[in-house]
Structures are given as structure tokens and as C-alpha cells.
Amino acid sequence: MAIKKIAVLTSGGDAPGMNACIRAVSLAAIGAGAEVIGYKYGYNGLLKQEYIHLDPYAVRNLLQRGGTVLHSARCEKFKQTDQLHIAAQHLNDAGVDGLVVVGGDGSFKGAERLQSIWDKPIVGVPGTIDNDVAGTDYTVGYHTAIQTAVESLDKVRDTAEAFERIFVVDVMGREAGFIALNSAISAGADHVLLPETFTTAAEELVKILDKLDKRRKNRANKSHIIVVTENLWPGGLNVLADSLQAESGVDVRILTLGHVQRGGSPVWQDRLLATKLGTYAVEIIKQGQKGMMSAINHRLPAAVPLNDVSIERKELNSYSMQIRDEISLLG
Amino acid sequence: MAIKKIAVLTSGGDAPGMNACIRAVSLAAIGAGAEVIGYKYGYNGLLKQEYIHLDPYAVRNLLQRGGTVLHSARCEKFKQTDQLHIAAQHLNDAGVDGLVVVGGDGSFKGAERLQSIWDKPIVGVPGTIDNDVAGTDYTVGYHTAIQTAVESLDKVRDTAEAFERIFVVDVMGREAGFIALNSAISAGADHVLLPETFTTAAEELVKILDKLDKRRKNRANKSHIIVVTENLWPGGLNVLADSLQAESGVDVRILTLGHVQRGGSPVWQDRLLATKLGTYAVEIIKQGQKGMMSAINHRLPAAVPLNDVSIERKELNSYSMQIRDEISLLG
Amino acid sequence: MAIKKIAVLTSGGDAPGMNACIRAVSLAAIGAGAEVIGYKYGYNGLLKQEYIHLDPYAVRNLLQRGGTVLHSARCEKFKQTDQLHIAAQHLNDAGVDGLVVVGGDGSFKGAERLQSIWDKPIVGVPGTIDNDVAGTDYTVGYHTAIQTAVESLDKVRDTAEAFERIFVVDVMGREAGFIALNSAISAGADHVLLPETFTTAAEELVKILDKLDKRRKNRANKSHIIVVTENLWPGGLNVLADSLQAESGVDVRILTLGHVQRGGSPVWQDRLLATKLGTYAVEIIKQGQKGMMSAINHRLPAAVPLNDVSIERKELNSYSMQIRDEISLLG
Amino acid sequence: MAIKKIAVLTSGGDAPGMNACIRAVSLAAIGAGAEVIGYKYGYNGLLKQEYIHLDPYAVRNLLQRGGTVLHSARCEKFKQTDQLHIAAQHLNDAGVDGLVVVGGDGSFKGAERLQSIWDKPIVGVPGTIDNDVAGTDYTVGYHTAIQTAVESLDKVRDTAEAFERIFVVDVMGREAGFIALNSAISAGADHVLLPETFTTAAEELVKILDKLDKRRKNRANKSHIIVVTENLWPGGLNVLADSLQAESGVDVRILTLGHVQRGGSPVWQDRLLATKLGTYAVEIIKQGQKGMMSAINHRLPAAVPLNDVSIERKELNSYSMQIRDEISLLG
Structure with a gap:
């Protein structure tokens, strides 16, 4: 299919590598003879016809930059049917032959709704x-966020060991434990709390204390690091910290890594993944396929129906779950 | 003066480069023909006679390591006169000819008290x-903490700009604005709140809003970064964030960098400074000088009476203060 | 199978994450009730009965350390049959129930020979x-080496663009283009030379000049980065640089990244991979399987016969090869 | 003095923080009510009237970027008197009230010549x-280059120790040992060769072998790192490596860090220094002072006659020289 113009936007929570996606989509489209425009502030730009032209100069040196030059935003309005029609009209007015939406599952739901009428x-x-997007092995930004978390955990370990304290560290992940599980294993944390396995505060506290107890027998040092997925502990981490300090008698500190996990120059895997998924998205458009996600499965790109993506819940790696329990008793 | 044995300990808040100090003291002492022991957990180890031997093998590869292998701790007990006498006795029993205390002004007060009876x-x-130690241009760990803060602020900027948010970022510094001032200028933050200049929440809020207003006229983007020294804003940063959001209409987020600022491999300046101050501390002991701090002034080491250190308050750099106001109106 | 003692060694070219392997093997073995010893200097330690005990204290904080505490080495002698018998005897004398060899394909050949008589x-x-090891998706150290190369390429780009120079950058990889291909795409290099596709110097030079020519039309800047796998260009990179400079009229500089690619704290993927493969190696031993490689395939560990490993050549990722050509014409 | 337009250019070898200088000059000038233009490719842009406008948008986010958006270059032509007159004419034609030249001593000689006729x-x-610029404690880029060198040396140490090799590492510095001396001490290298103290290859080789010999007695490991200033060893580092290998019997490897030392996001000290010197340069122009360097002395900015700069040779830090010898015997 001959394409003359492709549009791209970034939507939802920002992630390192979004700029690399914008670059890849742009270069692949330009390479295919098309023009490229980028809507600003996610779907808001589409509704307001706010966009910029993306030529090779505009995307130069974007590969390595954190953030998104198109900006991102949530867009509540985009749930309204009349707004979808306005968006479709704007795409047609601009002569757009295909739209690439870089974002998470919330943004994909908007994409599906728009696809249903465009x-x-x-x-x-x-x-x-x-x-936390099913249908793809990895998402862009994930690799960098874990590396950032691991580097922070390495630093926390220094001070935890110096003072023999317990550190409770809050990492991002929304409803999914991917960042928590992988950063905890990679940083040699003593324990990790995941949404996928969390039961009750009382039960989890028993498990934590039991683990700390066992570990202390295997080494002199009383420092421990516990990684917790955001928003998981009922009442917040202060509640957990107070309980831990009361029960263990060890000084407990809290650290919330927060938004640093969303920033920074992407690590190579996110740059490579963004480049693959961005170029493949243009390929999907050229093939005229609708309502697809550009995904990576077993290291090769694939077109996966957005519809399938929304109904599936993605599993944590089974072997990672297994070694989490084995290793952390001794480590 | 012939010295046969030197002791070293790390005390108070831990800092990157404490290990490099331990290594430098050890190598300089060994080079001068002395043995070296390291007391663990600050003054606590001195009171409990808990120490390890520090030979060239023991300090190998410590230069680049964060934390402190001797551990650190506060020691309330050390304020009691009878405990000082126990400490002095322990030093004599161990045949120690000189003691090096790596720490901040609180630790130095303990050192002065001990010196008065030993x-x-x-x-x-x-x-x-x-x-925040007067009498020396810089302290060990300071350079690394700022670099860590700046790298985090760089990442925060990515996400702040993607979403056009205001970020209020809490950095360490206790009662001093060194980390806040330098990290804010180095990261191109829009505003910085310092203990040295803070007046009242109401007045400071007016200044912040005024600054944000001016900056917005100079650029389209509504993202801003405000750096705040820890424990400075009355009622905590939530209070500031709520006021800012209400007044500006822009989404405000809080980030507390926390203990990552205390960890990590020291940057080269802290390694070099630690090496200079550690070796010079041994020199001071060899000269038989008592109650001194090994300091750096105008890039050369110097012996400064601990007594002078405790009474002086250290000023922020005057030109940094000046450009803080100039640059940040536009930048 | 009940195991009482497991031995581990690191052999061949060192890689970031080898220490994490040593830790994982040790913790998994200790968790299974076994003792662990580590032979030093690869197979040399096995021949000289030079080893250390690896308990939880010994492997503490190894996860994040570059290098290998067991040291590595090549061992020519190990190709002799009589030496293999000595090695087997030493393993038996030490009461070893299973041996883990961390290394590349050369080291695996030694492992196979030893397995044939033990x-x-x-x-x-x-x-x-x-x-470059077939039968596993990734090897330990690979992810870190590419990240190191990409960070260096990012820095080279700064100076290349400042001066509008061509930089020819030599990366490691022996006979395989994995590091070169992935670092080139991830750093947005203009061209990459791979052992898998290299024809002749004359032909490759034409391709390079053609590419540079096309890219220059798409942008004003005359800076270019060309990534070359080590030992690939006939006569060395000086020959290539001279030809390029003569033909393009642009200033050409050479940079050989070298051994920095082997060092440094492993990135999280190498830590995770090392932890998985190390623990799974102990699992394979417990199952009594002989002559196996602990591999990762589609994100799960698997036992792969070492024999299969040695005969297969590993392919570069097909989609990476494709985008290499597409993207680099414009980027 | 009322200034309406200021021009800035970057010249000579590029350095991390040049962009931060451009930003600081621009913001300070704009803050003083002036316009700003930036000449491209150093003095070449001045001769060709090739420049860009620098408003707050143009310099946004330059603070943290490596390289120089104005590009840099040497300019042989600028040594000719007629060219100087052309340059002065171009400055007058553009209505420039003051020119800021960011560069090293070579670039300053050009500035002096131009000042003599403008x-x-x-x-x-x-x-x-x-x-290597006298009259200022530090130059912009210096802090980052050493940090880059130290991080590379940390990585080299990993692989050096794994294989027990000697690494000879070439760092930049032209005729000065600042980078070599500071990176060697900060990375705990075993020996450093400086242009300031180098005598003959024969004598230096004896010293190196003597040092390695002493160090080996203090530890089991035979790995050593020797830092060498670029272009210092007669015949090149291969000659040194061959001699070392022949004499020591230990495997010797060479690593040339090269241009990575010129790139990368500047560390905070270079950002701060660039901001101070850039803003102060505008202050000097406002004061109407001619032929000055904006310098940093004892942590405060100062105007130093360019004429004084060119005749003085800058000394290495005396205490650094002293500990270099003491510490490195034991290490």
C-alpha cells in the first residue's frame, strides 16, 4: 500500500525510549517515501490538531534522549464517541494514511476505539x-527502568550496610511486579513484594520477618533490602516500616525511587527494541493491517491484534519466581 | 615522632569516599612503618574494643567502593565522661599512638572531648x-552526593517535560544548602530553597510563583523543577505541593532523593580528597599535633584545630548565590 | 541425586557477570546442602589443586562486581590427555560431585574432554x-559489553559532531558481530562492519563511501560513526582510515574500545542471567545430567548438550540485520 | 556599559561543558538585555559570517549536553593579519559589542591577536x-574527562585482575599531566608517567620495574595498571609494552582511551564552572574590559589578562605529586 503520510503520538505514562520510537517510525516512514507528523500531548494533540513535522533533522539524536519530544498526556475526553469522530476527521483532514500510538494498555484502548471508526x-x-502489556515479550522503557532501580539499590546497599539498617524500597510497576521482581533479583535484595502474589499485610509481614531471621543466621550483617511494588502495602510503607522496626529492633528506612525510573537515556535494549517496534509499525501500516500492536516475540517483531492484548494478563517469568525464593534465603 | 600503631574509625552519617579514607590512612601508616587497626561502628567499636586489622590486602580495592567497611554509627553514650575514659584506656591497651576519626562535626565534637583526656x-x-564542616573547602562525599543528585534531576527533567509538570525535589544537606544549591545550578533547576536564606513559607511561595510566572513567559513548556533542602518546608513538601498546584493549576509531583545520595562509587574528586586528607592525617599524627582536622584549603592539605571548626559556620559560595538568581530567571 | 560438594571455575576471556555466576552456583549449592569450592585461574587451578572455599560470606556482594574473584586464564596444557586424567583425579580427591565451568566455547571444549573421562x-x-555460543539465546557479559560500547559511542558522537569528523570505532566480538551490530544500531551509528557479511576491503569501502554520501544529502553534518568488529579490516583500521580520509576529504579518527568492554559492574540482564544459569547449573548436576550447558532459551533455562553447542554457528538476529540497512540510510 | 549584542564561539579541542558555556553566556547576555549570536566552527564562522541566533529556546537543555552545538574547529587562516581585519569587520557589521571565545590557549592567542585590532x-x-591554561584553577571539561578516565580505569582493573595482567593505559592531556596524575591517583593505578617529570625511556623503565617489584611483594596479585600521558613514551606504547613484558614476564596489554574523554554529559563541576565562567564573561564585557580571560581562582570568578595566561606554565598540584609516590608503593 502506498502511504503518503504517517502520524505518530506518545500517550500515557512516559518511558525511556519513546523518543527512539518516534525516530524509528519517522525514519522508516521517510525511507518508504512518506511524510511524518507528530501529534503533541498524546490524543490531546490529535483533538486540537496540534502537531509538528518530523523530518530527518527533527529526529536527529533523539535515539539516546530520555522523555518524549512530542510530550505525553492522559486524555479523558478521548473516551467520548464524539471526540473519536473529531479525531478521525482531523486525521483525514491532515491526509494521514496511518497512525502509530506509542503507549501502554490504556492508550491502546483509545487506539482500538479510534480504529473502530477510522x-x-x-x-x-x-x-x-x-x-504490563500482554502479547509482547517486552515493552519500551522497561529495561531502562530496571537498570535505574538496580543502580539505586546498589547505592542503598552501601548505606544500608554501613549502618546495618533495613531499607524498604518502593519501585514502580502499577499493578505488575516486573520491575520489582527483576530489580530485586538483580540487586540481590533480601525480599520482594509483588502484586501477583501479595496476600494480606499480616501474612506478608510474617514471611518477611521469617526471611530476615534466616538470613541473619547466615551472616553477621543486619542490613536488609526489601523491594516493594508501588501502592501495594495497605496503609503505605510507613505502616510496614513501623511494624518491621517494632518486630526486628533494627532501624528501618523507606525510600521511594519515584519518577527517576521514567527518565534517563535509554539503555541499549530499549533503544534497539524501540527501533525494531517503530520500524515494524510502519511495515504493518504499509501492509494495510488495522488494529495491530507492533510486538516483539522471541526476538522477532510481530503484528498482534490490539484486541488480544487487552484481554490477556501477562505472567511473570516462572523461573525468576522460583529463584527469588531459593536465592534469597542465603544471598 | 615514631608511631607504631594507628587506629581509624568512621562515624556519623556515611558518605561515599569513607572507604577511600580508610585505605589512605592505612597505606600511609603502613608506609611509615606502623600497624593499623580499624574500630567498627564508630565510637561504639572503640568502647567495645571491636576492631579489625588493616593491612594492604584488607584495603585493596577499597578506593572505589561506596559505604564503609568499618561501618558507621551514632554513639550517644560517647557524650558521657566515664565512657571517654574507657575509650582512652582501650586505645592505650591496644598500643595506639594516634587515632583518625572520619566523620562530620558531631563526630568531631566527640573527638575533641576524647582528645581532652587522651x-x-x-x-x-x-x-x-x-x-557543612568549616575550616575545609570540601568534605569527603560531597562531590559524589551532588553528582548523584544531578543525575537524578536530569532524569526527572525528562519526565517533567514529557508531562509538563512541576517537580519538587527534596535533596539532603541537613542544615546546609550546599547540595541543594550546587545540584540546582548544575541541573538547571528553576528554583532552589536553601536553609541559609529561607524566610517563611508564605514569602517563599510568593517568590516561587513569581519565578515560575516569569519563566513561563520565556518558553512554551510548563515544566519546572524546584530543589528543596530536606526538612526545610514547614509541614513537609506535601504542603508546598498542594499550594503550588492550587496556585499554578499545573500538576505537581514530589520526589525525595533520600539515601541514594549517601551511596555509590565515589567520583574522582572524593577519591582524591579522601586520599589526600587520609594521608595527611597520618602526617599530622607523625608530627605529634593534637586535636586537629586534616583539611583541604586552596587545594593543599592543612592542619586546622578542631576547636576552630566547631564554632564557625560555613558560607555558601557567593558567586553561586549570585548566578542562582540571574540564570534561573531565563534558563 | 545427593550432592555433597560442587566445584566452580571461570575460564577463557573474562566477562562481566562471572562473579554473579560464582555467587549463584555457590548459593544454590549451599541451599541444596552442598559445600562449594572454587578453582582459581580456570583449568590451571584444577591441575594445581589451587582452590578456595565459597561460603555465603565469601560470595557476599559478588553479584554486582565486575571481573572474577576466581581469576580466569587460558590453559593450553588442558588439551593433553594425561592432564585431563590428573584433573579428574584431583576432582575425585577433593570429593567433588559436580563441576561448573563458566566460560566460552573454548572452555566448553575442555569441559567436554574432561567429561569424557570423568x-x-x-x-x-x-x-x-x-x-558466540550456540544453543543459548544470550551469554553472561554480553549485555554489559554492549552497554559499555554504546555509552562510549554516545561520547564519541559528541566529539565527532563538534568537529564533523568520521570516527571508526573498533569493538570486540572475536569472530562474531553481536556486539558490533547491536551497539551500532543502539548508538545510531552510520555503518557497521560484521564478520558475518564482510566480503573484501575494496567492496566494503565502496559501500561505506556510498552510505556516507547518501547520509550527507539528508543532513548538513559531516560527522559519521562506523563500527567495526575487531580484527576484521585487512591490515588494520589505519588502512581503512587512510582510504576513507583520502576518498571523503573528511578528517578520520580511530578509536579502539578494547578491554573496558570486559569490565564494569554487570547490567541487570547479565546479573539476572548469571543468577538463572548458575542456579540451573546446580539443578542439572542434581539431576545427574552430564556434558550439558546451562542455557537460556525463550527466557527459560534449559539443559543443552555441550556437544550440540560446539558444532552450531549462531546467527545474528535477522530483523536487526534488516533494520541495520534501512535505518542507517537516513538516521 | 550598555551592550546590545554579544557573540560567542567555541574553538580548538572540544570539551564537555562547552554547551553549558554557550548557554550561560546566552542567558546572562539576554538577562542584560542583549541579543546573542553564535559563530559556527570556531573562528571559521567568524570569517565566513556563519552564525545562528541564540535565544532562550535555542539554549534550552544545553547545560547537560556533551559536545558543542556551535561546533569547534582549528583555524590556521586566523593567524594571518588580513583575516583578523576581516573578522573585526564582520563583528562590526553584525553590530557585536563583545565576543566570548571558549577554548584553550591556542584559541586565546587568536583572541589576543583579534583584540589587538578590534x-x-x-x-x-x-x-x-x-x-593546561594558567591563570585559572580549572578549565571547563577537565572534571568530566578525568571522571571518564577513572571509570574506564575501574573497568580495566576488573579485567587486569581477572587475568593478572599489566595494563598500560594512555590518557589525554597534550603536554600536561593533569588528567594522567588525577586519574591515576583516583583509580589507584600503580604508576603514572607525566610529561612534567619524564626523563628518558631507559630511566623510566627502571622506575616502573622497581615499583612493580615492590608492589608484588605486598600482594599476591600480579595485575598492575600504568597510566601514561599521550604521546609521551618514545616510539609509542608498544615499545613500552614490549619492554615491560620482556622484563616482567607478565602479559602486558595497551589501552588508549582516546576521544571518549572529550564527550559525554558534563559532570556537575564542569556544568557549574561553565555557568560561572560564562556569566562572568558577560560581566567582563559589560565592564568594558578588553583582552581578559574569565577565570576561576579560589572558587571565585576573576578577570585575568589573556596576556598573562600565555606566558605562564601551570604547575601540577604539589601534594598530589607527593602522595603519588607514597601511596602507590603499597596500593
């Missing part, structure tokens, strides 16, 4: 640090 | 990320 | 930055 | 990784 291809590119 | 040299090495 | 399980763990 | 202020800002 007759040209919309392709989603999974861009979120949370990795 | 007849051999005690030397302080300024090791704290806060840089 | 009756207890030997398991290989793929540890090499080159990723 | 009647408005020219101010030099010392920007070079080599730190």
Missing part, C-alpha cells in the same frame, strides 16, 4: 516501563 | 555529604 | 561478552 | 579537558 491502519507500539 | 594525637577527617 | 556431571555456563 | 571587549573562557 478506516486506515492504527498501530500500537508498547511503550511503558511497567512491561 | 595524650596522643587525634585527627579528624571531614567525611560527610553535607559539606 | 563420571560425574560437568556443566558449562556460557560466560563471554562475544555471545 | 576595539570592543573579547573575553576568553577556558574550555579544554587538558586543564
Whole structure:
């Protein structure tokens, strides 16, 4: 299919590598003879016809930059049917032959709704640090967020060991434990709390204390690091910290890594993934496929129906779950 | 003066480069023909006679390591006169000819008290990320803490700009604005709140809003970064964030960098400074000088009486203060 | 199978994450009730009965350390049959029930030879930055080496663009282009030379000049980065640089990244991979399987016969090869 | 003095923080009510009237970027008197009231020559990784280059120790040992060769072998790192490596860090220094002072006659020289 113009936007929570996606989509489209425009502030730009032209100069040196030059935003309005029609009209007015939406599952739901009333291809590119998008092995931003978390945990370990304290560290992930599980294993944390396995505060506290107890027998040092997925502990981490301090008698500190996990120059895997998924999104548009996600499965790109993406819940790696329990008793 | 044995300990808040100090003291002492022991957990180890031997093997590869292998701790007990006498006795029993205390001004007060009843040299090495020790241009750990803060602020900027948010970022420093001022200028933050200049919440809020207003006229983007020294805003940063959001209409987020600022491999300046101050501390002991701090002034090491250190308040750099106001109106 | 003692060694070219392997093997073995010893200097330690005990204290904080505390080495002698018998005897004398060899394909050949005459399980763990081991998706060290190369390429780009120079950058990889291909795409290099596709110097030079020519039309800047796998260009990179400079009229500089690619704290993927492959190696030994490699395939660990590993050549990712050509014409 | 337009250019070897200088000059000038233009490719842009406008948008986010958006270059032509007159004419034609030249001593010589025939202020800002500019404590780029060298040396140590090799590492610095001396001490290298103290290859080789010999007695490991200033060893590092290998019997490897030392996001000290020197350069222009360098002395900015700069040779830190010998015997 001959394409003359492709549009791209970034939507939802920002992630390192979104700029690399914008670059890849742009270069692939330009390479295919098309023009490229980028809507600003996610779907808001589409509704307001606010966009910029993306030529090779505009995307130069974007590969390595954190953030998104198109800006991102949530867009509540985009849930209204009349707004979808305005968006479709704007795409047609601008002569757009295909739209690439870089974002997470919330953004993909918007893409699906828009696709249902627009007759040209919309392709989603999974861009979120949370990795909570089914149908693709990885999402853009995930690799960098974990590396940032691990580097912070390495630093926390220094001070935890110096003072023999317990540190409770809050990492991002929304409803999914991908960042928590992988950063905890990679940083040699003593324990990790995941939404996928969390039961009750009382039960989890028993498990934590039991683990700390066992570990202390295997080494002199009383420092411990416990990684917790955001928003998981009922009442917040202060509640957990107070309980831990009361029960263990060891000084407990809290650290919330927060938004640093969303920033920074992407690590190579996110740059490579963004480049693959972005170029493949253009390929999907050229093939005229509608309502697809540009995904990576077993290291090769694939077109996966957005519809399938929304109904599936993504599993944590089974072997990672296994070694989490084995290793952390001794480590 | 012939010295046969030197002791070293790290005390108070831990700082990157404390290990490099331990290594430097050890290598310089060994080079001078002395043995070296390291007391663990600050003054607590001195009171409990808990120490390890520090030979060239023991300090190998410590230069680049964060934390402190001797551990650190506060020691309330050390304020009691009878405990000082126990400490002095322990030093004599162990045959120690000189003691090096790596820490901040609180640790130096302990060193002064101990010096007043012990007849051999005690030397302080300024090791704290806060840089709030008078009599020395810089303290060990300060350079790394700012670099860590700046790297985090760089990441925060990515996400702040993507979403056009205001970020209020809490950095360490205790009662001093060194980390806040330098990290804010180095990261191009829009505003910085310092203990040295803070008046009232109401007045400071007016200044912040005024600054944000001016900056917005100079650029389209509504993202801003405000750096705040820890414990400064009355009622906490939530209070500030709520006021800012209400007044500006822009989404405000809070980030507390926290203990990551105390960890990590020291940057080269802290390694070099630690090496200079540690070796010079041994020199001071060899000269038989008592109650001194091993300091850096105008890039050369110097012996400064601990007594002078405790009464002086250290000023922020005057030109940094000046450009803080100039640059940040536009930048 | 009840195991009482497991031995581990690191052999061949060192790679970031080897220490994490040593830790994982040790913790998994200790968790299974076994003792662990580590032979030093690869197979040399086995021949000289030079080893250390690895308890939880010994492997503490190894996860994040570059290098290998067991040291590595090549061992020519190990190709002699009589030496293999000595090694087997030493393993028996020490009461070893299973041996883990962390290294590349050369080290695995030694493992196979030893397995042919020793009756207890030997398991290989793929540890090499080159990723040139078939039968496993990735090798330990590979992810870190590419990240190091990409960070260096990012820095080179700054100076290349400042001066509008061509930089020819030599990266490691031995006979394989994994590091070169992935670092080139991830850093947005203009061209990459791979052992898998290299024809002749004359032909490749034409392609390079053609590419540079096309790219220059798409942008004003005359700076270019060309990534070359080590030892690939006939006569060395000076020959290539001279030709390029003569033909393009642009100033050409050479940079050989070298051994920095082998060092540094491993990135999280190498830590995680090392932890998985190390623990799984112990699992393979417990199962009594002989002559296996602990591999990762589609994100799960698997036992792969070492024999299969040695005969297969590993392919570069097909989609990476494709985008290499597409993207680099414009980027 | 009322200034309406200021021009800035970057010249000579590029250095991290040049962009931060451009930003600081621009913001300070704009803050003073002036317009700003930036000449491209150093003095070449001045001769060709090739420049861009620098408003707050143009310099946004330049603070943290490596390289120089104005590009840099040497300019042989600028040594000709007729070219100087052309340059002065171009400055007058553009209505420029003051010129800021960011560069090293070579660039400052050009600035002095131009100042001798132009009647408005020219101010030099010392920007070079080599730190070889007298009259200022530090130059912009110097802090980052050493940090880059130290991080590389940390990685080299990993692989050096794994294989027990000697690494000879070439660092930049031109005719000055600042980078070599500071990176060697900060990385705990075993020996460093400096242009300031180098005698003959024969004598230096004896010293190196003697040092390695002493160190080996203090530890089991035979790995050593020797830092060498570029272009220092007669015949090149291969000659040194061959001699070392022949004499020591230990495997010797060479690593040339090269241009990575010129790139990368500047560390905070270079950002702060660039901001101070850049803003102060505008202050000097406002004061109407001619032929000055904006310098940093004892942590405060100062105007230093360019003439004084060119005749003085800058000394290495005396205490650094002293500990270099003491510490490195034991290490």
C-alpha cells in the first residue's frame, strides 16, 4: 500500500525510549517515501490538531534522549464517541494514511476505539516501563527502568550496610511486579513484594520477618533490602516500616525511587527494541493491517491484534519466581 | 615522632569516599612503618574494643567502593565522661599512638572531648555529604552526593517535560544548602530553597510563583523543577505541593532523593580528597599535633584545630548565590 | 541425586557477570546442602589443586562486581590427555560431585574432554561478552559489553559532531558481530562492519563511501560513526582510515574500545542471567545430567548438550540485520 | 556599559561543558538585555559570517549536553593579519559589542591577536579537558574527562585482575599531566608517567620495574595498571609494552582511551564552572574590559589578562605529586 503520510503520538505514562520510537517510525516512514507528523500531548494533540513535522533533522539524536519530544498526556475526553469522530476527521483532514500510538494498555484502548471508526491502519507500539502489556515479550522503557532501580539499590546497599539498617524500597510497576521482581533479583535484595502474589499485610509481614531471621543466621550483617511494588502495602510503607522496626529492633528506612525510573537515556535494549517496534509499525501500516500492536516475540517483531492484548494478563517469568525464593534465603 | 600503631574509625552519617579514607590512612601508616587497626561502628567499636586489622590486602580495592567497611554509627553514650575514659584506656591497651576519626562535626565534637583526656594525637577527617564542616573547602562525599543528585534531576527533567509538570525535589544537606544549591545550578533547576536564606513559607511561595510566572513567559513548556533542602518546608513538601498546584493549576509531583545520595562509587574528586586528607592525617599524627582536622584549603592539605571548626559556620559560595538568581530567571 | 560438594571455575576471556555466576552456583549449592569450592585461574587451578572455599560470606556482594574473584586464564596444557586424567583425579580427591565451568566455547571444549573421562556431571555456563555460543539465546557479559560500547559511542558522537569528523570505532566480538551490530544500531551509528557479511576491503569501502554520501544529502553534518568488529579490516583500521580520509576529504579518527568492554559492574540482564544459569547449573548436576550447558532459551533455562553447542554457528538476529540497512540510510 | 549584542564561539579541542558555556553566556547576555549570536566552527564562522541566533529556546537543555552545538574547529587562516581585519569587520557589521571565545590557549592567542585590532571587549573562557591554561584553577571539561578516565580505569582493573595482567593505559592531556596524575591517583593505578617529570625511556623503565617489584611483594596479585600521558613514551606504547613484558614476564596489554574523554554529559563541576565562567564573561564585557580571560581562582570568578595566561606554565598540584609516590608503593 502506498502511504503518503504517517502520524505518530506518545500517550500515557512516559518511558525511556519513546523518543527512539518516534525516530524509528519517522525514519522508516521517510525511507518508504512518506511524510511524518507528530501529534503533541498524546490524543490531546490529535483533538486540537496540534502537531509538528518530523523530518530527518527533527529526529536527529533523539535515539539516546530520555522523555518524549512530542510530550505525553492522559486524555479523558478521548473516551467520548464524539471526540473519536473529531479525531478521525482531523486525521483525514491532515491526509494521514496511518497512525502509530506509542503507549501502554490504556492508550491502546483509545487506539482500538479510534480504529473502530477510522478506516486506515492504527498501530500500537508498547511503550511503558511497567512491561504490563500482554502479547509482547517486552515493552519500551522497561529495561531502562530496571537498570535505574538496580543502580539505586546498589547505592542503598552501601548505606544500608554501613549502618546495618533495613531499607524498604518502593519501585514502580502499577499493578505488575516486573520491575520489582527483576530489580530485586538483580540487586540481590533480601525480599520482594509483588502484586501477583501479595496476600494480606499480616501474612506478608510474617514471611518477611521469617526471611530476615534466616538470613541473619547466615551472616553477621543486619542490613536488609526489601523491594516493594508501588501502592501495594495497605496503609503505605510507613505502616510496614513501623511494624518491621517494632518486630526486628533494627532501624528501618523507606525510600521511594519515584519518577527517576521514567527518565534517563535509554539503555541499549530499549533503544534497539524501540527501533525494531517503530520500524515494524510502519511495515504493518504499509501492509494495510488495522488494529495491530507492533510486538516483539522471541526476538522477532510481530503484528498482534490490539484486541488480544487487552484481554490477556501477562505472567511473570516462572523461573525468576522460583529463584527469588531459593536465592534469597542465603544471598 | 615514631608511631607504631594507628587506629581509624568512621562515624556519623556515611558518605561515599569513607572507604577511600580508610585505605589512605592505612597505606600511609603502613608506609611509615606502623600497624593499623580499624574500630567498627564508630565510637561504639572503640568502647567495645571491636576492631579489625588493616593491612594492604584488607584495603585493596577499597578506593572505589561506596559505604564503609568499618561501618558507621551514632554513639550517644560517647557524650558521657566515664565512657571517654574507657575509650582512652582501650586505645592505650591496644598500643595506639594516634587515632583518625572520619566523620562530620558531631563526630568531631566527640573527638575533641576524647582528645581532652587522651595524650596522643587525634585527627579528624571531614567525611560527610553535607559539606557543612568549616575550616575545609570540601568534605569527603560531597562531590559524589551532588553528582548523584544531578543525575537524578536530569532524569526527572525528562519526565517533567514529557508531562509538563512541576517537580519538587527534596535533596539532603541537613542544615546546609550546599547540595541543594550546587545540584540546582548544575541541573538547571528553576528554583532552589536553601536553609541559609529561607524566610517563611508564605514569602517563599510568593517568590516561587513569581519565578515560575516569569519563566513561563520565556518558553512554551510548563515544566519546572524546584530543589528543596530536606526538612526545610514547614509541614513537609506535601504542603508546598498542594499550594503550588492550587496556585499554578499545573500538576505537581514530589520526589525525595533520600539515601541514594549517601551511596555509590565515589567520583574522582572524593577519591582524591579522601586520599589526600587520609594521608595527611597520618602526617599530622607523625608530627605529634593534637586535636586537629586534616583539611583541604586552596587545594593543599592543612592542619586546622578542631576547636576552630566547631564554632564557625560555613558560607555558601557567593558567586553561586549570585548566578542562582540571574540564570534561573531565563534558563 | 545427593550432592555433597560442587566445584566452580571461570575460564577463557573474562566477562562481566562471572562473579554473579560464582555467587549463584555457590548459593544454590549451599541451599541444596552442598559445600562449594572454587578453582582459581580456570583449568590451571584444577591441575594445581589451587582452590578456595565459597561460603555465603565469601560470595557476599559478588553479584554486582565486575571481573572474577576466581581469576580466569587460558590453559593450553588442558588439551593433553594425561592432564585431563590428573584433573579428574584431583576432582575425585577433593570429593567433588559436580563441576561448573563458566566460560566460552573454548572452555566448553575442555569441559567436554574432561567429561569424557570423568563420571560425574560437568556443566558449562556460557560466560563471554562475544555471545558466540550456540544453543543459548544470550551469554553472561554480553549485555554489559554492549552497554559499555554504546555509552562510549554516545561520547564519541559528541566529539565527532563538534568537529564533523568520521570516527571508526573498533569493538570486540572475536569472530562474531553481536556486539558490533547491536551497539551500532543502539548508538545510531552510520555503518557497521560484521564478520558475518564482510566480503573484501575494496567492496566494503565502496559501500561505506556510498552510505556516507547518501547520509550527507539528508543532513548538513559531516560527522559519521562506523563500527567495526575487531580484527576484521585487512591490515588494520589505519588502512581503512587512510582510504576513507583520502576518498571523503573528511578528517578520520580511530578509536579502539578494547578491554573496558570486559569490565564494569554487570547490567541487570547479565546479573539476572548469571543468577538463572548458575542456579540451573546446580539443578542439572542434581539431576545427574552430564556434558550439558546451562542455557537460556525463550527466557527459560534449559539443559543443552555441550556437544550440540560446539558444532552450531549462531546467527545474528535477522530483523536487526534488516533494520541495520534501512535505518542507517537516513538516521 | 550598555551592550546590545554579544557573540560567542567555541574553538580548538572540544570539551564537555562547552554547551553549558554557550548557554550561560546566552542567558546572562539576554538577562542584560542583549541579543546573542553564535559563530559556527570556531573562528571559521567568524570569517565566513556563519552564525545562528541564540535565544532562550535555542539554549534550552544545553547545560547537560556533551559536545558543542556551535561546533569547534582549528583555524590556521586566523593567524594571518588580513583575516583578523576581516573578522573585526564582520563583528562590526553584525553590530557585536563583545565576543566570548571558549577554548584553550591556542584559541586565546587568536583572541589576543583579534583584540589587538578590534576595539570592543573579547573575553576568553577556558574550555579544554587538558586543564593546561594558567591563570585559572580549572578549565571547563577537565572534571568530566578525568571522571571518564577513572571509570574506564575501574573497568580495566576488573579485567587486569581477572587475568593478572599489566595494563598500560594512555590518557589525554597534550603536554600536561593533569588528567594522567588525577586519574591515576583516583583509580589507584600503580604508576603514572607525566610529561612534567619524564626523563628518558631507559630511566623510566627502571622506575616502573622497581615499583612493580615492590608492589608484588605486598600482594599476591600480579595485575598492575600504568597510566601514561599521550604521546609521551618514545616510539609509542608498544615499545613500552614490549619492554615491560620482556622484563616482567607478565602479559602486558595497551589501552588508549582516546576521544571518549572529550564527550559525554558534563559532570556537575564542569556544568557549574561553565555557568560561572560564562556569566562572568558577560560581566567582563559589560565592564568594558578588553583582552581578559574569565577565570576561576579560589572558587571565585576573576578577570585575568589573556596576556598573562600565555606566558605562564601551570604547575601540577604539589601534594598530589607527593602522595603519588607514597601511596602507590603499597596500593
